[in-house]
Amino acid sequence: MKKIMNAPERFVAESLEGLVRAHEDLVVFGGERKFIRRRHLAPGKVAVISGGGAGHEPLHSGFVGHGMLDAACTGHVFTSPTPDQIVAAMDETDTGAGCLLIVKNYDGDVMNFEMAAEMAASRHAIETVIVEDDAATGPAVRSRGRRGVAGTIVVEKLLGAAAERGAELGALKELGEGLNARIRSMGVALRGVAMPNNPRETFDLGPEEMEIGVGIHGEPGLTRTGFADADAIIRRLGEAILAELPPELLGDPDLRPLLLVNGFGGTPPIELYLAYGLARRFFEAHGIVPVRSLTGTFVTSLDMAGLSLTLALLTPDQLALWGAPVATPALSW
Amino acid sequence: MKKIMNAPERFVAESLEGLVRAHEDLVVFGGERKFIRRRHLAPGKVAVISGGGAGHEPLHSGFVGHGMLDAACTGHVFTSPTPDQIVAAMDETDTGAGCLLIVKNYDGDVMNFEMAAEMAASRHAIETVIVEDDAATGPAVRSRGRRGVAGTIVVEKLLGAAAERGAELGALKELGEGLNARIRSMGVALRGVAMPNNPRETFDLGPEEMEIGVGIHGEPGLTRTGFADADAIIRRLGEAILAELPPELLGDPDLRPLLLVNGFGGTPPIELYLAYGLARRFFEAHGIVPVRSLTGTFVTSLDMAGLSLTLALLTPDQLALWGAPVATPALSW
Amino acid sequence: MHLDATDLAALIGLCRAEIDRHGEHLSALDSAIGDGDHGANMRRGLEAVFAERDAIAALPLPAALERIGLVLVMNIGGAAGPLYGTLLMELGRGLGIADTPEAFAATLEHAIAAVARRGRSGPGDKTLLDVLYPVQAEVVRRSAPGRIAACARSAAHSTEAMQARRGRASFLGPRSIGHEDPGASSCALLTAAICGYFEEHRPS
Amino acid sequence: MHLDATDLAALIGLCRAEIDRHGEHLSALDSAIGDGDHGANMRRGLEAVFAERDAIAALPLPAALERIGLVLVMNIGGAAGPLYGTLLMELGRGLGIADTPEAFAATLEHAIAAVARRGRSGPGDKTLLDVLYPVQAEVVRRSAPGRIAACARSAAHSTEAMQARRGRASFLGPRSIGHEDPGASSCALLTAAICGYFEEHRPS
Ligand SMILES: Nc1ncnc2c1ncn2[C@@H]1O[C@H](COP(=O)(O)OP(=O)(O)O)[C@@H](O)[C@H]1O
Ligand SMILES: Nc1ncnc2c1ncn2[C@@H]1O[C@H](COP(=O)(O)OP(=O)(O)O)[C@@H](O)[C@H]1O
Ligand SMILES: [Mg+2]
Ligand SMILES: [Mg+2]
Ligand SMILES: [Mg+2]
Ligand SMILES: [Mg+2]
Known part of the structure; x- marks a missing residue:
């Protein structure tokens, strides 16, 4: 796969620079360009x-701004950032109320954020x-917990809005952990991806094949x-999502469904909207009527063709956090 | 190329339905689903x-809403809508001040909108x-005028904002025609596209080739x-854009540059942002410092890989129209 | 022109079958220098006409042609819709005023001129007009149907050497040379199908 | 362990060359059951260490190992960074307390336990630990370097049959079976390179 790229070593850095320059009213680079942060912090x-490997843009850097993230640390493609980046982000954006780290559940991310937290604990x-x-x-499938995929946007949006409203660190942690039971995503890939330094695709799909249950790293x-x-x-x-949500939440009439259709990078809006319409019909046929929707390319796997559905069953308070004002490069209302 | 699709005949209709359902607060179908219109018209x-063939999403339907379009008519993939759709849109959205038709310069679009205007003239x-x-x-290259490509967003945004402020039909036409000299776009494709009913790509690029100067219909x-x-x-x-802008505009220090990087559908945000950063450097090196930016997937050619740059040299008044509030599925601030 | 309902229904069926048979080829021609949809566009138009064939065939010829034109306009979209639609609508309108063999040639000329106005195009632009003009010249000469068909085919073929000045192919500049124009090709196919019917049913 | 600056610099160079040589292979293994970057990650880490090799080699061994670990952590990222980093940092810290051949085995055991804690993983999870544990057992047994290297290689190979319970490969469930773990593979390569050096320079 051809990429708009100068050299693999400069791919991520040049992309981050473009993002910052395109949105200089909202974001700036942190020291030594180790992370991107909000231009105006809220004392x-x-x-x-948050942070993670590159290749998932606009996640996470595109969600830095009022009402969402204060800083995002980006690693190499599909590679967690290193602890020094995360420590630097904490040092530059903690204005006294502490730091909430939002980490997608990958061993690499978990370990690097954990090391950073240990280093900065004092x-x-x-x-x-x-x-x-x-x-x-x-x-x-796995005893070690689910991957973090497109539902990460929901977690970042809700926690960002709650923090903006003045929620304290402990309350944010509690809110965030409570979200894990409420959000499920499921993805399909129509084409694998090639890393910037490797023309070979991570998996090779024939013209009549697809991969079900993919993540966001081009893995099978x-x-x-x-x-x-x-x-x-x-x-x-949709069935996989319903099967993995707790039945008591699915049956709770007071919850407010949010439906997200997320493109993986190579799938165009015409197909994403089509998928949204069908997903909407599918969930409605199962008695779940989404009250909020988001369709677009938010959590990518480089230029992988395919998409994921995310269903979040939110309390009315959580729904209000979703609707709270946000001003970031990739999400704003 | 595989598509998220049920059947070619239903591809466009199902995608439009998804768009409407995902944004029912902003848009509704017009009569017989011949077009999509603003939910709340402004008397x-x-x-x-506006309107045009499908395959360019979110253009035009994604730009229906406050501050931009009142209605968008969508044809089959890469095929202009038919006059009955356009007439129906005029009949349903003209609240007395007349209709401004925004048409990309393709023979099919021009002829169908022209027939519609003749039919509805009375x-x-x-x-x-x-x-x-x-x-x-x-x-x-061509005596018959340039194609309309990604710069169409700028035209639709500015005219929509001016109409929202109460500009009259004649003034809108004058504003719109004046924009044509100020906006230039240039595209590159890394991969051709396949139509929904035809697995063959419109052009076949080798792994070491690209097409320069492409439009948005998968044509070479x-x-x-x-x-x-x-x-x-x-x-x-960038050089093609500079060569095709009038020198007196390029030299005018009072103009305000707007830089748009537009993905064609198959190119992910990481590459688009990278392109934005380099384009920004390129134009700045030529003395043109963009004061407004837009990076994303707005005017597509199905899932074509590639992108276009658009540079618009706006007057301060025009820049204010760009910044005016807008609330549509694909653009909002 | 004295076509009865049976003739008209048969002609509609023939044209539809011809376009259906060559749809892929027309789209392939359009892929080379356009957007690859000409076959699908024409099929959609002819299917719509075919679906209404009984009602159309029951009309007097001028009204039937006008109706066919309108159905094409409202169903094809793209460039082909207004062009074929204008041709048929103007033919119907003209024959509504005077329906004699002499009048037919003049009406055809008028209708083709209307197509050229609609497309702001003329001879040598590498469009379906490059088939329509020579066909019209043969009609004036009262050539036999077989000759008209052959002329249409060779006219379509000769668009290969032209550089497009109208339609999507014109965006390619000199790269449009060396490919037959899809609109010219569909026009020749339809002309040949119609001429074939006349040859069989009205030996001249 | 009595490595002087020359030994240390040579070992760094050897390890870097070994990873560079097999980078593509490691990434290919990672493509099959992970995200295809293990080769690039390890190269980046070893290049960073190599760039600092003179300063590192000038340090006392414990400090040198700790420094190597830190450089790996701060440059690799991903899963491999904290794991290899923890291993080296803990080795350095342990040898800082007691640097005798007996202490080495115990220190290695401690360091490997720290890696397991960091990764919340253990034997049979299909990770680099499945090489580290058997290597550690051979060290306890004071096996010859050649034997340790062979054991590392076969341990890496035996991850092929395992179903992954940690790391990205675990997302594949049973589909992870039948592929060698990339981290185990890099670990065996490095072990073999280091053992090769000892075999040549300190015949036991
Ligand atoms: N301005 C024009 N005048 C005459 N014929 C035209 C013009 N533009 C296009 N055509 C004809 O239309 C054909 C293309 O039709 P079609 O592919 O159905 O429409 P589109 O170009 O909108 O996809 C061309 O091959 C050409 O013959
Ligand atoms: N939790 C863990 N415990 C031990 N080793 C692990 C763990 N997670 C991953 N690994 C090891 O790391 C290797 C992958 O490293 P690498 O590809 O560089 O990182 P990433 O998975 O972040 O892309 C795996 O092959 C495995 O050996
Ligand atoms: Mg990785
Ligand atoms: Mg078309
Ligand atoms: Mg066409
Ligand atoms: Mg990896």
Whole structure:
């Protein structure tokens, strides 16, 4: 796969520079360009910090700004950032109320954020929320917790809004951990991806194949099956999501569903909107009527073709946090 | 290329339905689903109507809403809508101040909108603005005017904002026609596209090739050349844009540059942001410092890989129109 | 022109079958220098006409042609819709005024001129007009149907050497040379299908 | 352990060369069951250490190992960074307290336990620990370097049959079976390179 790129070593840095320059009203580079942070910090607010490997843009840097993240640390492609980046972000954005680290549940991310938290423990009050929303990696497949995938946006938006409203570190941690039971995502890939320094795709799909249950790192999914029409694909994703949400939440009439259709980078809006319409019909047929929607390319796997559905069953308070004002490069209302 | 699709015949209709359902607070279907319109029309305002073939999403339906379009008519993939759709949109959204039709300069679009205007002339005051921003199809290549490509967003945003402020039909037409000299776009494709009913790509690029000067219909571009690094690609696009803008505008220090990096559907945000950073450097090196920026996937060619740069040299008044509030599915601030 | 309902229904069926048979080829031609949809566009138009064939065939010829034109306009979209639509609508309108063999040639000329106005185009632009003009010249000469068909085919073929000045192919500049124009090709196919019917049913 | 500056610099160079040589292979292993970057990650780490090799080699061994660990952590990222980093940092810290051949085995055991804690993992999870544990057992047994290297290689190979319970490969469930773990593979390569040096320079 061809990429708009100068050299693999400069790929991530040049992309981050473009993001900062395109949105200089909202974000700036932190010291030594180790992270991107809000241009205007809000003193006394908990610093909400996230990060992860590159290749998932606009996640996380595109969500830095008022009402969402204070800083985002970006690693190499599909590689967690290193502890020094995370420590630097804490040092520069903690205005006294402590730091909340939002970490997608990958061993590399968890370990690097953990090392950073250990290193900075003497200077900062720190709590960590691990995001686990992937329906494909539930307890049946893996004992170590689900992956964090597109549902990460929901976690970052809600925690960012709560922090903006003045929530304290402990309350944020509690809110964040409570979200993990409420959010499930399931993805399908129509094409693998190639890393910047390697023309070979991570998996090779024939013209009549697709991977179900993929994550966001170009890794193979749970199963490879024959390519199918959109209704069948959406049904398959939707059923996996329903199967992995706690029945008591699914049956709770007071919860407010949020439906997110997320493109993986190579799938265009015309297909994403089509998927949204079918997903909407699918969930409505199961008695779940989304009251909020988001369709677009938010959590990518480089230029992988495919998409994921995310269903979040929110309390009315949580829904209000979703609707709270946000001003970031990739999300604003 | 695999598509998230049920059947080619239902591809466009199902995608439009998804868009409407995902944004039901902003847009609704017009009668017989011939077009999509603003949920709340503004009485006494000129109705701003656009449309074109499908496959360019979010253009145009994604730009229906407050401060931009009142209605968008969508044809089959890469096929202009038919006159009955356009007439129906005029009949349903003209609240007395007349209709402004914004038409990208393709023979099919121009002819269908023209037939519609003839058919509805007795009932509506109608003016038409033809968008011509493509740097690749200047007078040297084609006597019949440039294609309308990604610069169409700028035209729709500015005219929509002016109409929202109460500008009259004649003034809108004048504003729109004045924009054509100020906006230039230039595109590159890394991969062709396949139509929904035809697995064959419209052009076949080798792993070491790219098409320069492409439009947004998967048609071949001006020249096919060897694939190059991002700096060389951006330089090539940027130089074409500079060569096709009037020198007196380029030299006018009172103009306010707007820089748009537009993905064609298959190119992910990480690459688009990288391109933005390099384009920014390129234009700054030529003394042009963008004061407004937009980076994203706005005017697509199905899932074509590639992107275009658009430079618009705006007057301060025009820049204010760009900044005016807008609330549409794909653009909002 | 004295076509009865049976003729008209048969012609509609023939044209539809011809376009259906060559749809892929037309789209392939359009892929080379356009956007690859000409076959699909024409199929959609002819299917819509075919679906209404009984109602259309029951009309007097002028009204039937006008109706066919309108159905094409409202169903094809793109460039082909207004062009074929204008041709048929103007033919119907003209024949509504005077429906004699002499009048037919003049009406065809008028209708083709209307197509050229609609497309702001003329001879040598590498469009379906490059088939329509020579066909019109043969009609004036009262050539036999077989000759008209052959002329249409060779006219379509000769667009290969032209550089497009109208339509999407014009965006390619000199790269448009060396490919037959899809609109010219569909026009030749339809002309040949119609001429074939006349040859069989009205030997001249 | 009595490595002088020359030994240390040579070992750094050897390890870096070994990883560089097998970078593509490590990434290919990672493509099959992970995200395809293990080779690039390890190269980046070893290059960073190599760039500092003179300063590192000038340090006392414990401080040198700790420094190598820190450089790895701050440059690799991903899973491999904290794991290899922890291993080296803990080795350095341990040898700082007691630097005798007996102490080395105990220190290694401690360092490996720290890696396991960092990764919340243990034997049979299909990770680099599945090489580290058997290597540690051979060290306790004071096996010859050649034997340790062979054991590392076969341990890496035996991860092929395992189903991953940690790291990205665990997302694949049973589909992770049948592929060698990339981290185990890099660990065996490094072990073998280091053992090769000892074999040549300190015949036991
Ligand atoms: N301005 C024009 N005048 C005459 N014919 C035209 C014009 N533009 C396009 N055409 C004809 O239309 C054909 C393309 O039709 P089609 O592919 O259906 O529409 P589109 O170009 O909108 O996709 C061309 O091959 C050409 O013959
Ligand atoms: N929790 C863990 N415990 C021990 N080793 C692990 C763990 N997670 C991953 N690994 C090791 O790390 C290797 C992957 O490293 P690498 O590809 O560089 O990082 P990433 O998975 O972040 O891309 C795996 O092959 C495995 O050996
Ligand atoms: Mg990785
Ligand atoms: Mg078309
Ligand atoms: Mg076409
Ligand atoms: Mg990896």
